[in-house]
Amino acid sequence: MNVISKYFKGDPVLWICIIFLSLLGVAGVYSATGSLAFAKRGGDTEYYLLRHSVFIIFGFLVMYFCQMMDYRYFSRIAQLLLILSFVLLPITLAIGDDTNDAQRRLTILGITFQTSDLAKVSLIMFIARYLSKHQDRVNELKTLAPILVCIIVMCLFIAPENLSTALVLFATCFLLLFIGRISLKYLGILFGSGILVAVIGVIFLMNVSIDGWAKGTRVPTWKARIENYFDDTQEDAVQVIQAKIAVSTGGLVGKGPGNSTQRVFLPHSYSDFMFAFMIEEYGLIGGISIILAYLVILFRTIRIVIKSPKAFGALLAVGLGFFLCIQAFIHMGVAVSLLPVTGLTLPLVSWGGTSIVFNSIAFGAILSVSKFIDDGENGETQSTNKKEVSNA
Numbered sequence: 598m599n600v601i602s603k604y605f606k607g608d609p610v611l612w613i614c615i616i617f618l619s620l621l622g623v624a625g626v627y628s629a630t631g632s633l634a635f636a637k638r639g640g641d642t643e644y645y646l647l648r649h650s651v652f653i654i655f656g657f658l659v660m661y662f663c664q665m666m667d668y669r670y671f672s673r674i675a676q677l678l679l680i681l682s683f684v685l686l687p688i689t690l691a692i693g694d695d696t697n698d699a700q701r702r703l704t705i706l707g708i709t710f711q712t713s714d715l716a717k718v719s720l721i722m723f724i725a726r727y728l729s730k731h732q733d734r735v736n737e738l739k740t741l742a743p744i745l746v747c748i749i750v751m752c753l754f755i756a757p758e759n760l761s762t763a764l765v766l767f768a769t770c771f772l773l774l775f776i777g778r779i780s781l782k783y784l785g786i787l788f789g790s791g792i793l794v795a796v797i798g799v800i801f802l803m804n805v806s807i808d809g810w811a812k813g814t815r816v817p818t819w820k821a822r823i824e825n826y827f828d829d830t831q832e833d834a835v836q837v838i839q840a841k842i843a844v845s846t847g848g849l850v851g852k853g854p855g856n857s858t859q860r861v862f863l864p865h866s867y868s869d870f871m872f873a874f875m876i877e878e879y880g881l882i883g884g885i886s887i888i889l890a891y892l893v894i895l896f897r898t899i900r901i902v903i904k905s906p907k908a909f910g911a912l913l914a915v916g917l918g919f920f921l922c923i924q925a926f927i928h929m930g931v932a933v934s935l936l937p938v939t940g941l942t943l944p945l946v947s948w949g950g951t952s953i954v955f956n957s958i959a960f961g962a963i964l965s966v967s968k969f970i971d972d973g974e975n976g977e978t979q980s981t982n983k984k985e986v987s988n989a
């Protein structure tokens with residue numbers, strides 16, 4: 598136990614939830630990719646299991662490294678990652694790999710990754726840094742303007758090919774600004790502007806012709822998803838219909854691991870609709886267990902914020918925690934047809950190498966803040982020779 602407590606720092610309840618979701622994800626991905634393995638890998642069902650397991654293990658190594666760091670290092674790292682994001686996002690829009698009719702991925706030195714995953718983590722970290730350093734002048738417009746420009750420009754770069762992620766990121770940033778004590782006047786303007794843009798966007802999508810300039814863009818996909826949400830009897834509402842069947846046939850305890858039938862018919866059951874798939878195999882009990890795990894993560898993150906003596910640590914933890922949980926609950930809302938189809942994955946559970954790695958960085962940063970709190974006075978003592986880090 599002493600060895601475990603020495604090397605695995607931070608909130609133990611968070612660790613339990615993270616391990617639970619990761620193990621559940623390994624089992625779920627192995628089962629959900631069965632039909633995909635026969636279609637793409639000649640029946641090699643272990644291929645996707647091994648691939649996902651490697652990313653989970655690598656993610657845990659990244660998480661472990663991040664939680665062992667002094668969380669104040671993320672203040673300086675955030676600047677570098679933000680600059681890198683602003684460079685890579687427009688490049689992805691221009692020459693990114695086309696996957697599922699969207700240019701979201703970029704291949705560099707043989708490594709393919711989704712640049713929006715890098716962007717969302719870096720922006721949240723940077724906002725936490727910026728707000729903590731300008732707490733005394735946070736409600737001056739000249740102080741607030743740079744961070745608002747960063748949020749708007751970043752979301753605009755992400756939105757064309759990944760609208761759902763842009764919307765979740767915008768909502769998370771709004772909550773972070775609220776917690777950072779930004780004036781309600783400015784928040785009201787930002788919120789009102791966001792709602793206005795959303796309403797205009799929906800009206801535009803419902804009336805635009807997809808045979809003109811919109812053809813070849815993501816506009817037809819957005820329009821179809823909104824139409825399918827209100828009318829799932831249309832021919833292209835396959836995902837919505839099959840997800841409902843998966844959820845409705847799961848029952849209380851589910852069909853059991855590996856016994857899903859909807860994985861053959863439900864597109865992207867291993868990623869975009871993982872929650873519906875998990876309910877089919879593990880039933881209502883499994884679905885509630887996943888919901889409770891994310892609720893516990895959210896609660897423990899809020900607890901970290903309340904107990905954190907430093908503004909940066911509090912804002913860093915709450916920003917990353919809120920983003921992960923908001924994404925999870927939107928994914929679950931989509932799976933049970935409460936929300937339109939978005940394409941968001943279930944953190945740590947769905948298949949996706951890039952998302953696992955960057956979600957692991959986020960969880961590692963949260964655990965690093967909780968470790969600092971648990972260390973108490975010892976953490977303060979250790980920080981005396983790291984003043985440059987805390988003031989970065």
